[in-house]
Amino acid sequence: MPSNSAKPLNIYIDENIPKQLASAFNVVQTHLNKREGRPINVLYMKDLNEGATDMEWFEALRDEDAVIITYDQNIQRRKHERESYQKNKIGLIFLKQPKNGGSFWYTFQLLVKRWDDIKAICRKEQLPFAYRQEGADKRIVRWMTENK
Secondary structure, three states, rough: OOOOOOEEEEEOOOOOOOOOHHHHHHHHHHHHOOOOOEEEEEEHHHHHOOOHHHHHHHOOOOOOEEEEEEOHHHHHHHHHHHHHHHHOOOEEEOOOOOOOOOHHHHHHHHHHHHOOOOHHHHHHHOEEEEEOOOOOOOEEEOOOOOEE
């Protein structure tokens, strides 16, 4: 049986994803942690500091091993935000939202389908990192950008 003595990885669900999904995935992941290596907690960003900006969140999470799952792909496009998550050693996984918006059920199904991929990325990659889902039914891949 794997040792769970390692520092837990905290995966935060951004406020643009329903809070109930963070709770549901935390319950499921708590059971999975018993047989997997490094434990993972699934938390909701807004519970950390409601009303905080992305930059404030990145700073608040700098001493954690933290990854944020979000639909907000603009974080990667805004130079000051990209530099902030990189400086604070945060991992980001960007989901692709459908043009008509992602319903609760769509987002739930997407996370279930990609949960093992998300965990594999989080466990193998060194922080900071950025990955994105490029489209419906597409895998999550590294998002390379130039630091301009």
